[in-house]
Amino acid sequence: MDYKAIVTGFLVAVLLGLVGFMLPGIGHAAAGLIGGFVAGYMAGGGLIRGGVHGLLAGALGGIIFALIVGIAAVIGGTLIGGPAGALGGVGIVLGAIILALMTAIPSGLAGALGGVLE
DSSP states (O other): OOHHHHHHHHHHHHHHHHHGGGSTTHHHHHHHHHHHHHHHHHHOSSHHHHHHHHHHHHHHHHHHHHHHHHHHHHHHHHHHHTHHHHHHHHHHHHHHHHHHHHHTHHHHHHHHHHHHHO
């Protein structure tokens, strides 16, 4: 696992995403694709290795966000609803992580292309 490629792809996606506010919709989609491509290209090693690195680069921001929101949801749910509230917070965490991975699929496909073109 090439963590340098994953972090670099993530940072490229974040920076391009910030610029993407000027081109709503198109800019954000392109940011994820380019970030995934960069991660896959840096990791090299073919289709699967590039795809995995692109997927992880695309999902990294969503997973970090899901964990932060999840911790707040578990604490808040516990304070408000006791054990049932904590369980609801865990459900929110799992849902957010699944959503982050689903939105990272285009980055994984771009990473696979980058891994092949390396």
